[in-house]
Every structure is written in C-alpha cells, then in structure tokens.
Amino acid sequence: MAQRPHRLRVISAIVAANLFGLGACVSTSPGGFGAVCSSDGVEVDMDFPGAGLHDCRQGGDGDFRLRIVHEPSDSGDINPSPWFAFRITSDTPRSLNVTLDYRGQAHRYPPWVKVGPKPWERLSADKVVLSDDRSQAKLSVSVGEGETFVAAQPVSSAEDGLAFVRKILAGHTSREVRYGLSREGRPLVGFVFGNENAELSVVAVTRQHPPETTGQDAFQAFIARLASANDLSADAFRRRYRIILAPMPNPDGVDGGHWRLNSGGIDLNRDWGRFSQPETASLASWILQETGGRPVAAFIDFHSTNRTVVYAPPVDAPSKFIGLLAHMKMRFDADVQPPPAWSYSHNPEGGTSKAWALDVLKAPGITLELWDQISPDVARSVGSVAAEAVMSYSAP
Ligand SMILES: [Zn+2]
CATH class of the missing domain: 3.40.630.10 (Zn peptidases)
Known part of the structure; x- marks a missing residue:
C-alpha cells in the first residue's frame, strides 16, 4: 500500500532519534516505542488508511502511551490540527488507558470511538483527562472483543x-x-x-x-x-x-x-x-x-x-x-x-x-x-x- 513507505520513514526517524540518545530503547513494547505495541491479548497499531502518525509503548502499569508525531513539515500556526487515530485489537472486552503525548502541541479533538461494527460515538468527556497545558490526554477506553478504533474524528479514508x-x-x-x-x-x-x-x-x-x-x-x-x-x-x-x-x-x-x-x-x-x-x-x-x-x-x-x-x-x-x-x-x-x-x-x-x-x-x-x-x-x-x-x- 502506498502509505507504507512514508509511515515507515517517519517511524524510522523516531527509532534513529532514540538510538542517538533521546532515552527510550528501540525494542517494541514492553519497553521502547514502536509501530505496534502488544501484550496480554491487546495490540495497538496504526496500520490502516487514515491512521495517525504515532508510535507507542506499554508501561509497566499496563497503560499504553502514544506519541503524536508531528506531520513531516511545519504548517506553522495556521489552524493546528493534531490528528490522532489508532486501532486497539483485544481478545476480550476490557477497559484500558491510553495517554496521547502531543509533544509540544495541544489536544484539540474530543476523541471518537468505534467498537467493532457499531457506529462511531464520541468518548464521554469524563473519560478524557488533560494535562494543565493540554499537551497530554489520558483516555479511558472500553473495548470489545476484536477491533476498536479511536480517532480525532470518525476515520474516513x-x-x-x-x-x-x-x-x-x-x-x-x-x-x-x-x-x-x-x-x-x-x-x-x-x-x-x-x-x-x-x-x-x-x-x-x-x-x-x-x-x-x-x-x-x-x-x-x-x-x-x-x-x-x-x-x-x-x-x-x-x-x-x-x-x-x-x-x-x-x-x-x-x-x-x-x-x-x-x-x-x-x-x-x-x-x-x-x-x-x-x-x-x-x-x-x-x-x-x-x-x-x-x-x-x-x-x-x-x-x-x-x-x-x-x-x-x-x-x-x-x-x-x-x-x-x-x-x-x-x-x-x-x-x-x-x-x-x-x-x-x-x-x-x-x-x-x-x-x-x-x-x-x-x-x-x-x-x-x-x-x-x-x-x-x-x-x-x-x-x-x-x-x-x-x-x-x-x-x-
Ligand atoms: Zn481547511
């Protein structure tokens, strides 16, 4: 699919940055950030048309952390639109926490969730906790068995x-x-x-x-x-x-x-x-x-x-x-x-x-x-x- 080279290029840049001493290790989860993170029957990935530019890792507490990668050029201050969209695949219904780290930008879009074949719905506001400077958003998401999508707007490829x-x-x-x-x-x-x-x-x-x-x-x-x-x-x-x-x-x-x-x-x-x-x-x-x-x-x-x-x-x-x-x-x-x-x-x-x-x-x-x-x-x-x-x- 045509999107892959671009996405892999971005992820490669992140991995290279990590190798040169920005802290995190380069393995996929648990531990360092990667294009996919998974454990214990849950996987988070960004491999679909319209997915955000993210990488992720799972912390020791089981929570997922997604870094929002800025788009590959600077659009300046015109209408900053920090897009996110990711997929959670689970072997059983469960609740989990996902923190979005905007890395210098501010959370803008109240999240939407699509559980399996159900229509997109807004995540209720009490399931979203923002840091004081809005650079991080912690989402509490209830997922079903199979795929759940979470995104800034209903994904439309x-x-x-x-x-x-x-x-x-x-x-x-x-x-x-x-x-x-x-x-x-x-x-x-x-x-x-x-x-x-x-x-x-x-x-x-x-x-x-x-x-x-x-x-x-x-x-x-x-x-x-x-x-x-x-x-x-x-x-x-x-x-x-x-x-x-x-x-x-x-x-x-x-x-x-x-x-x-x-x-x-x-x-x-x-x-x-x-x-x-x-x-x-x-x-x-x-x-x-x-x-x-x-x-x-x-x-x-x-x-x-x-x-x-x-x-x-x-x-x-x-x-x-x-x-x-x-x-x-x-x-x-x-x-x-x-x-x-x-x-x-x-x-x-x-x-x-x-x-x-x-x-x-x-x-x-x-x-x-x-x-x-x-x-x-x-x-x-x-x-x-x-x-x-x-x-x-x-x-x-
Ligand atoms: Zn426009």
Missing part, C-alpha cells in the same frame, strides 16, 4: 470519500475521471454529472485538509441534494448545470494521517495559482477542462475549523454571479441555527481555491467552514441548505 460519491451518483449519467496522480502515486479522482451541454457549471471541493471531516459531511449532503431523484428543483438544476466534484484532492495527506499538508509538506489551499504540487496543478487544469469555458456560477470548497463560518469574496467583487452570496446568506440566516458568520475578503496572493475561483473563473469562490465539533448530522444539514441556496439562485 480516501477510498471512503470516493465510494460515497460513487454511491450518490449511481443511477445518474455521470463520469468518474482520474485527472492526475498524487506525489505518492495515488489516483486523483473527480466526478462530473448534470447536463454535459449545459451553459453553466458549479464546482465543489473538500478534504484539501485531511482532518476536516465535518466539511466533508457538508460536501456529501450538498451533492446528495443536487443528485436527489424525483425532485423537480434538483431535476431542473441538473438540466441547467454541469456539476464538477473534487471529493479527494489530497489522498496522501488523508490516508497518511496528516494534520494539514500533502506528502510534499505543502498546504494545498495555499498553493492555488503557484501550483507547485501535482495535486493542485492537476486539479485546476481538470476544472478548467471540465468547465470548457462555461461560466461557473458557484465554487464551494468545504473545510472545517473552530466555528462555522463562510469566507466569501467582497459583495462587489467582479463576478456576474456575485448575487449568489446575498442569496445564500439569506438561506443560511433562515435555515441554519445559529446562522454562520460571514467574512468577506479577497487576497489574490493567498493561494486559496477561493481566490483562484474569483481571479481565474470569475466565480464567487466560497470557503464553507464547518465547526469541527458539530455532529455529522448538523454538518450535513448545513450542506443541504447550501445546496438549496445554489439550486434556488437565479443565475443571470
């Missing part, structure tokens, strides 16, 4: 993101396109549906930043609404528009457990215009190809952050479709409680998809940020309202 879109578009005339390859050689996959002879187009993107799964929840509800069957307004919309979807533009980061960056150590949503990375360069040229000169009436990039907020261009920005902003705000104010804040600006040098959409496509580029602590259901409801707004907008 690159393949999961694509599978969802395939399912939604089944029954529609649509096209799945491999528009490029990531740095680690994963396919970059997009989808198009709607009327191929349409005069107008819309573009939707998500998961440039790997941990931002509430943004993906909203994106998925957005496209599910546009794809609604037996619905007059959705039918009419699909006749009028070509719909271009990029659900997984950073598969290396998503499957590699990154906090924000691609495997080249670059924040893709600061790379539009520069296009120093294959992921952004090929996505932008594919979007231009699919629009085929059709005006783009809406360009929405779904993200997550510490609140639900809409980043939009100024209401007098040079786009024929700038009226979408006021229309969407009206819909959000009426149908989302509490309504999201709006922030209007345009930075042509910022490298965001939003700025590129305005400058190159002359489209109202919107970054729709979902609060990362809302439930998937609430995030989906915001995505549905965004779709209603786009469908009910009378594009000139």
